[in-house]
Amino acid sequence: xxxxxxxxxxxxxxxxxxxxxxxxxxxxxxxxxxxxxxxxxxxxxxxxxxxxxxxxxxxxxxxxxxxxxxxxxxxxxxxxxxxxxxxxxxxxxxxxxxxxxxxxxxxxxxxxxxx
Numbered sequence: 206x207x208x209x210x211x212x213x214x215x216x217x218x219x220x221x222x223x224x225x226x227x228x229x230x231x232x233x234x235x236x237x238x239x240x241x242x243x244x245x246x247x248x249x250x251x252x253x254x255x256x257x258x259x260x261x262x263x264x265x266x267x268x269x270x271x272x273x274x275x276x277x278x279x280x281x282x283x284x285x286x287x288x289x290x291x292x293x294x295x296x297x298x299x300x301x302x303x304x305x306x307x308x309x310x311x312x313x314x315x316x317x318x319x320x
Contacts, residue, residue: 221292226284229299233280236306240272240313247317265317272313279306 248264283302287295 222295225292225296225299229283229296229303230280232303233276233306236303236310237273237276240269240276240310243272243314243317244269268313268317272310272317275309275313276306279303279309 247269251262251264254260279302280299283299287298290298
């Protein structure tokens with residue numbers, strides 16, 4: 206009697222998967238760039254408001270840092286969640302992650318300006 210073991214061979218990442226990940230990576234990078242820009246510009250806005258004599262309050266650093274952390278975190282979650290899926294499912298997972306990042310980024314920006 207002969208026994209054969211079937212070991213799961215590591216699944217290789219194809220060029221189409223890398224293309225989808227890279228394409229969505231550019232969109233996630235754009236959101237990250239916008240968050241970094243907000244981290245630079247919002248403190249300047251608060252300083253200008255106080256220079257004119259308007260009450261600006263403290264710079265919402267927690268919201269600014271959260272805005273910077275959300276895009277790479279969401280990209281990583283989408284990448285891991287879609288690693289065993291088909292190409293269309295991966296693209297859909299990245300798209301849902303991108304929509305979530307856009308919604309969270311807009312909410313964080315609105316809160317940062319409103320605080």
